[in-house]
Amino acid sequence: MEPLKRTLKYWDLVLYGLAYIAPITPFSTVGFVWDASKGLIALAYVLGGVCMFFTAKSYAVMSETTPSAGSVYGFARHAIGVFPGFVAGWMILLDYLLIPAFVFVLIAVALGTLVPSVDRSVWIVLMVAFTLGINWFGVTVTTRANFVAVAIQTVVTVGFVALCVIAIAHGKGNGALTLKPFWNPQTFDGGALLTATSICVMSFLGFDAISTLSEEVVGDDPGLIGRAIIGVLVISGAFFVLVAWVLGNLLPGIALHDPAAAIYELAAWAVGPWASSVIAWTYVLVIGLSNAIPMLIGVARVLYAMGRDRQLPGTLARVHPRYHTPYVGMLTASGISLAVALAMRNRLGDLATIVNFGALCGFLMLHVSVLVEFVWRRRSRRWLVHWVTPVLGIAVVLMVLSGMSRLALIVGSTWLAAGCLWGLALHTRRRAKLAIEL
Numbered sequence: 001m002e003p004l005k006r007t008l009k010y011w012d013l014v015l016y017g018l019a020y021i022a023p024i025t026p027f028s029t030v031g032f033v034w035d036a037s038k039g040l041i042a043l044a045y046v047l048g049g050v051c052m053f054f055t056a057k058s059y060a061v062m063s064e065t066t067p068s069a070g071s072v073y074g075f076a077r078h079a080i081g082v083f084p085g086f087v088a089g090w091m092i093l094l095d096y097l098l099i100p101a102f103v104f105v106l107i108a109v110a111l112g113t114l115v116p117s118v119d120r121s122v123w124i125v126l127m128v129a130f131t132l133g134i135n136w137f138g139v140t141v142t143t144r145a146n147f148v149a150v151a152i153q154t155v156v157t158v159g160f161v162a163l164c165v166i167a168i169a170h171g172k173g174n175g176a177l178t179l180k181p182f183w184n185p186q187t188f189d190g191g192a193l194l195t196a197t198s199i200c201v202m203s204f205l206g207f208d209a210i211s212t213l214s215e216e217v218v219g220d221d222p223g224l225i226g227r228a229i230i231g232v233l234v235i236s237g238a239f240f241v242l243v244a245w246v247l248g249n250l251l252p253g254i255a256l257h258d259p260a261a262a263i264y265e266l267a268a269w270a271v272g273p274w275a276s277s278v279i280a281w282t283y284v285l286v287i288g289l290s291n292a293i294p295m296l297i298g299v300a301r302v303l304y305a306m307g308r309d310r311q312l313p314g315t316l317a318r319v320h321p322r323y324h325t326p327y328v329g330m331l332t333a334s335g336i337s338l339a340v341a342l343a344m345r346n347r348l349g350d351l352a353t354i355v356n357f358g359a360l361c362g363f364l365m366l367h368v369s370v371l372v373e374f375v376w377r378r379r380s381r382r383w384l385v386h387w388v389t390p391v392l393g394i395a396v397v398l399m400v401l402s403g404m405s406r407l408a409l410i411v412g413s414t415w416l417a418a419g420c421l422w423g424l425a426l427h428t429r430r431r432a433k434l435a436i437e438l
Contacts, residue, residue: 008218009218010224010228010231013210013224013225013228014228014231014232015147015150016210017228017232018150018235019149020206020207021203021206023150023153023154023236024157024282024283024286024287025240026244026247027157027263027279028106028352029202029348029349029352030266031259031260031261031262031263032196032199032260034247034248034251034256034259035256035259036192036196036199036349037192037195038187038188038189039187039248039252040187040188040248041181041196041244041247041251042245043182043183044196044197044199044200044244045203045237045240045241045244046237046241047193047200047400048197048201048204048240048400049204049237049241050396051197051400052201052204052207053230053233054367054392055366055367055393055397056229056233057230057389057393058369058389058390058393059207059229059366060226061370061385061386062075062366062369062370062373063225063229064223064225065373072092072362072363072366073085073086073362076088076089076366077089078369079368079369079370079373079377080365080372082427083423083427084368086311086423087365087416087419087423088361088365088366089362090423091359091361091365091419092358093358094354094415095205095355095358095359097299097333097336097337098351098355099295100131100295100299100333100337101336101337101341101344101351102341103287103288104127104128104338104341105260105341106287107283107284107287107288107292108120108123108124108341108345109261109283110264110279110280110281110283110284111280112261113264113276114284120345120346121342121345125342127288128334128337128338128341131296131334132296132331132334134293135296135300136320136323136325136327136330137323137325153282153287156278156279160267160271160275160279161243161246163275164250164270164271167250172253172270173250173251173252173253174249174252174253176249177245177249180248180252181244181245181247191403193403194399194400194403195353195403195405196403197400197403198353198401198403198404198405199353199356200240201356201400202352202356202359203236203240204233204237204240205355207229207233210228210229247266250270253270254266254270259349260349264280267279296330296333296334299329299333299337300325300326300329300333303329303332304319304328315328316328316332317329349405350405353404353405354408354411354412356404357401357408357409357415358412360397360400360401361401361416363393364398367390367391367394368394370386371387371391375387
């Protein structure tokens with residue numbers, strides 16, 4: 001097989017990672033984070049960034065020494081064993097399966113702002129059908145289109161934040177850019193802050209996509225992928241905290257009616273109805289096309305691969321004879337996304353935390369993998385990277401998990417239990433060693 005062409009440099013990787021994270025992401029859950037944090041929205045994003053920084057460091061360490069293409073599944077399987085690796089992959093799969101549903105609800109909320117007379121469930125059904133139709137015929141969104149989408153999101157986000165600063169200067173909200181979104185002893189609540197942080201984590205998910213380009217980078221620098229991952233986290237973290245700080249100084253002036261539509265209510269109140277419409281159309285056209293379509297086909301391909309390797313039912317590996325697409329996987333993923341999105345159409349905050357439960361459990365296994373690989377096996381004396389970072393990462397992840405909603409903990413724990421049972425069944429049938437790299 002002909003090797004991939006090596007043309008990508010550091011900033012190419014960073015831009016690719018930023019495309020997956022999406023600059024407009026904090027707008028999606030601002031209402032939920034604001035309510036949960038009791039006004040400490042910027043501090044919640046700082047803690048979310050710290051949590052993901054430790055994870056990114058462990059990710060970078062493992063990507064330098066483990067041949068797996070940067071997957072938590074592969075790292076855990078290599079360092080801890082086949083069964084723990086399967087469990088790590090199973091928990092990440094919860095993230096993969098539910099993120100499309102989350103995006104569909106986001107788009108439905110945006111369309112509901114533009115056309116209030118139509119119920120969210122109608123928009124969800126139409127969006128799932130549209131996305132399935134596009135993917136069915138093998139139409140793909142190009143990388144260049146993704147970067148254009150990121151540029152549009154950045155312009156809209158920066159422009160709106162600038163207008164928010166002007167509104168604050170004219171007396172709205174706190175009337176000035178204060179430090180209250182970072183610290184306010186009168187409203188501080190540790191448990192509430194952890195709940196808010198568990199929602200913020202979702203804004204950072206996607207940085208690990210950089211590792212899929214490991215065979216296309218220029219040179220033989222094993223640390224390039226890791227540095228790019230850290231770079232993406234630092235840039236996105238600083239940007240998200242800045243956005244949260246400004247919005248956190250404006251939000252005290254408005255009583256939100258629907259946390260899911262908070263950004264639209266805030267935009268209409270602080271700037272004007274036209275600003276609300278611009279943000280809504282950005283979600284519908286940019287997020288709907290650049291994120292929802294590739295997300296759904298990505299999930300379908302994971303199901304296809306696991307079906308092919310007998311980790312899930314073999315019918316998921318069927319490919320359409322004409323369009324050469326994994327149509328059974330697409331139908332399954334679309335059905336799951338539709339059912340979840342309809343059931344959670346008015347519970348966007350809970351859906352976000354459920355998605356994060358899977359990702360955080362996977363990251364927990366990642367930190368354990370670093371400890372097993374470098375501390376136990378290699379007896380490393382690089383205390384900061386191989387000892388302190390994963391231990392702190394485990395502690396932060398556990399803290400964030402403890403602050404999740406009761407529903408998220410129930411759903412996530414049920415999924416974990418089902419994965420353990422399924423993994424044991426695969427092991428009994430001698431199929432565990434065929435686990436697919438996610």
